[in-house]
Amino acid sequence: MQDSFLLQAIIFLTAAVVCVPIAKKLKLGSVLGYLLAGIIIGPYILGFVGEEGGDIMHAAEFGVVMMLFIIGLEIEPQAFWKSRKKILGLGVSQMGLTIGISFLLTRVGLDWSINTSLAVSMAIAMSSTAIVMQSLKEKNLTQSTGGKASFYVLLFQDVMVIPILALLPLLATESDLTATKSSSLLTQYPGWIQTAIIGTSILALLLSGRFLFVPLLRIIAKTRLRELFTASSLLLVIAVSYLMQIVGLSPALGAFIAGVVLANSEFRHELESDLEPFKGLLLGLFFIGVGSTINLTLISTETKQIIGIVLSLVSIKAIVLFITGKIFKIKNDQNIVFSLILSQVGEFSFVIYAFSRQLNILNAYWFDMLMSATALSMLLTPLLLLFNDMVLIHFTGTKEKEKDEQADTINHHHEVIIAGFGHFGSTIGRFLRANKIYATILDNDSERVELLRKMGFEVYYGDATRLDLLQSAGAEKAKILIAAIDDIATNQQLIQTVKKHFPHIQIMARARNRMDAYELLEMGVKHIYRETLYTSIFLAIDVLKESGLRNYTSTRKGMDFIRYDEQALHKLAKHRKDMKSYVFNVREQIEQQERLLSADLNANMSEADTAWDSEPMRASIKK
Numbered sequence: 253m254q255d256s257f258l259l260q261a262i263i264f265l266t267a268a269v270v271c272v273p274i275a276k277k278l279k280l281g282s283v284l285g286y287l288l289a290g291i292i293i294g295p296y297i298l299g300f301v302g303e304e305g306g307d308i309m310h311a312a313e314f315g316v317v318m319m320l321f322i323i324g325l326e327i328e329p330q331a332f333w334k335s336r337k338k339i340l341g342l343g344v345s346q347m348g349l350t351i352g353i354s355f356l357l358t359r360v361g362l363d364w365s366i367n368t369s370l371a372v373s374m375a376i377a378m379s380s381t382a383i384v385m386q387s388l389k390e391k392n393l394t395q396s397t398g399g400k401a402s403f404y405v406l407l408f409q410d411v412m413v414i415p416i417l418a419l420l421p422l423l424a425t426e427s428d429l430t431a432t433k434s435s436s437l438l439t440q441y442p443g444w445i446q447t448a449i450i451g452t453s454i455l456a457l458l459l460s461g462r463f464l465f466v467p468l469l470r471i472i473a474k475t476r477l478r479e480l481f482t483a484s485s486l487l488l489v490i491a492v493s494y495l496m497q498i499v500g501l502s503p504a505l506g507a508f509i510a511g512v513v514l515a516n517s518e519f520r521h522e523l524e525s526d527l528e529p530f531k532g533l534l535l536g537l538f539f540i541g542v543g544s545t546i547n548l549t550l551i552s553t554e555t556k557q558i559i560g561i562v563l564s565l566v567s568i569k570a571i572v573l574f575i576t577g578k579i580f581k582i583k584n585d586q587n588i589v590f591s592l593i594l595s596q597v598g599e600f601s602f603v604i605y606a607f608s609r610q611l612n613i614l615n616a617y618w619f620d621m622l623m624s625a626t627a628l629s630m631l632l633t634p635l636l637l638l639f640n641d642m643v644l645i646h647f648t649g650t651k652e653k654e655k656d657e658q659a660d661t662i663n664h665h666h667e668v669i670i671a672g673f674g675h676f677g678s679t680i681g682r683f684l685r686a687n688k689i690y691a692t693i694l695d696n697d698s699e700r701v702e703l704l705r706k707m708g709f710e711v712y713y714g715d716a717t718r719l720d721l722l723q724s725a726g727a728e729k730a731k732i733l734i735a736a737i738d739d740i741a742t743n744q745q746l747i748q749t750v751k752k753h754f755p756h757i758q759i760m761a762r763a764r765n766r767m768d769a770y771e772l773l774e775m776g777v778k779h780i781y782r783e784t785l786y787t788s789i790f791l792a793i794d795v796l797k798e799s800g801l802r803n804y805t806s807t808r809k810g811m812d813f814i815r816y817d818e819q820a821l822h823k824l825a826k827h828r829k830d831m832k833s834y835v836f837n838v839r840e841q842i843e844q845q846e847r848l849l850s851a852d853l854n855a856n857m858s859e860a861d862t863a864w865d866s867e868p869m870r871a872s873i874k875k
Contacts, residue, residue, distance in 0.1 A: 263300045264540050267293045272536070282390060283383050284634035286536050290543020297548070317493050317507045320381065320410065324511020325523055335404065338580070342401055343408020345576040346594075350377040353568055367423040371608045372622065374416050376565060380598035381406050382535055383633055387593055391637070392715045392742055396696055398586035401577065402593055413505050413600050417607060418450045424611040453499050457492065457506060461513025485523050505603075538599075546627045550620055561625040566632060570595040588644055592636040596629040665726025666692045671716035671746055672737035673704060676762055676783065680734060691734070692725045717745045719753055727754045735761040740768055747775055766821065773825045780821075789814055 267289035275285025293300040354373035358364045364372070384402055393399040465488060472484045489507055496506030514523065551558050570591045577587035605622055608614040614622075668684065668691040670677050677693070684691055693704060694716040704711045714721045716737065727733070733750055737743040743762065750757055760779040763769040769780045789810045796806035 263293055264537055267300075267540060268536055282536070283386050283539055284631070286539030287543040287631050287634075290540035291546055291548075292543075293540070294544035294546065294548075296546075317489060317503050320505070321489050321507035321511040322523075322527060324508045324513075325515050338401070339404045339408050342404045342576060342580060343412070345579060346405050346573060347377045347409065347412060349572040349575070350569055353572065357564070357568075368608075368613055371420060371423055371604065371613050372618075374419075375601040375604035375608070375622070376569075376597055378409050378413075378598040378600045378604070379406060379569070379594040380596050380630055380633070381410065382538065382599055383596060383630055384593050386535065387634065387637060392696060392717060392739075393589065395738060396586060396589070397582055398589040398593070401580070401582060401586070401590050405573075405594060409598070409600070410508055413603075414450075414454060414509075416604060417505065420604070420607055420611060420613070421450075424613055449499055453496065454509060457495075457509050458513055461510055465510070465514060485527055489527070505600075542599075542627050542630060545623070546631070547620065547624045550624055551628075554621065558621065558625055558628070561621065562628045562632065565597055565625060565629055566595045566636075569597075585645065588640055589637075592640055593633065595636065596633045597626040598630075601626050665729055666690050667729075667731040668692070668734065669694065669722075669725055669727060669730050669732070670734045670736060671695075672735070672743070672762075673700065673711070674736070674738050676738075677734065677736035680736065692730075694721065694725055717742060717749050719749060722749065722754070727757065730754075730757055733757045733759050735759060737762070740764060740771075744771060744775065747772070747777060751776065769821060770825050773822065785814065785817065 268286060271289035271292070272282050272285035275288065276282060292298055351370075351373045354376045355369045358369040358372060359366065362369075384406060388394045388399045388402065394403075469481075469484060469488075472481055475481075488510065492506045492510045493503030497503050573591040573594050574587060577590050582590060602623065605614060605619055605626075609616070609619045668689060670681050670691045671694045673681060673693050673695045677695075681691055681693060693711040694714065695704070695711060696715055712721060712725055716722065727750070733754075735743050735746050735750075737746060747759055747761060750759060758779065759777055760781065761772050761777045763772055763780050763782045765782060769782055772780050792813075793806045793810040796809060797803055801809075
């Protein structure tokens, strides 16, 4: 049928629109909703999706490709180097122990060959980046200790895919290669040549990123056409994925490497923002596709064996992860999340299974069994996280301490609440405390919570966007809420919750920059504090003083500039979505600010202008 692709698209999207809100309403998470939608419309229940759904699956798999590209963009070499001990420590421990245990069980228990056991063990060690990152984002755990540890492990796994795929051809025997009927470019050559092709392809991709991709994007950027830059971003990801596929490698792997190469370019943030909407939609379709491929017929005939495989895989990985967390002294509540959220087998495992099958390392029976078990392990993860939220969290250390803290301070709520106690929030909190103004602090990092309590701060561990946590922190009687969370999206979500349920509270919000401030203005926030504005102006004030201007005059000039800039912020907010109008008005505001400041500087100084410039004051400043 000519309209089969469109029909399949309607079926996939309808399933998502129906199932995901229901899953979210039942607190099951969107990932489980997508997977269940795929099972329902799949060939084994309603039969809406069968072989003809292949085109949609190809598009859906592209969501994983773009997700890996964006993750690659987020990897800064300097940040990676600073966290190398945690990345290598957690990653090597998790993968080494998982591969070792899986290898022994398959080699001894299933009597597999050494090559097959090693190939499958390496696949089992991988976790699902798509499921984990989506779940962390939904539960606002990205910046928690468990969330950071999970990201470090996933990062190590993603990098290790490169040597794993290079190693697989070397595991194939001559008889395996002879029996292989695949048309892949790699499988037509001996193992050492295949490894050389993989290495050469990756090296070519690294060089292309630096000497081809970046110069090309600079040329496109000069056109100042946003839609053309978006098209170029998509072209880049698709072209890299296609080239990797030609040589028989994973498209997602190529996209990840390309993202890492471009992470230090000036286009990093623009590429992220352009591709994010496509990634979210296609990832949802990918999860539906995974659900639709779960072979219910095979599961019904091999029920005990598949259930045994799934439980064994998840148990082995969870135990290994928990031990790893203990070694690295992760608190119990975060360690449980860390262990459960990574306990599934991931999408890169599909790639390793498929490549192993092409090389005839893995036979058809076990290929089908492992594919089904892997998909089921993905399905199990959201349920395990739900079990943790409903049951296990009540028995973990931080939750118990949180209850004790609430009980101790329930009658001593403060008028000020600070949400987020990182570098920005902690500066505010310490300053207020030094001036005898005490605040209730909310933070989602359990280790930071422990430290704050030892320092004597009144603090709650948890997600500040949760209504029940805000209520327990005394939001109903509080007068001021300081929204200082590092993550912009979470900060905005907090503000929306407070404005809806506690409209009496005066909100003072942190803004990373001018664009962030525009978003807050649209949400109706009146008191916005831009990090980059105040720090840069205070530096400029010091420059004026060092250049010979009086202390009071320099400070007054800085305050005037901030006042003019705040006025301009409100005027420019209405133009920011029309780039031509925005640029014109920005230039006009800059010229106006410079005229006002220049006129003020040339005016006669009043007596008050010397108020800070007495001889004793000047002497103390020089000291």
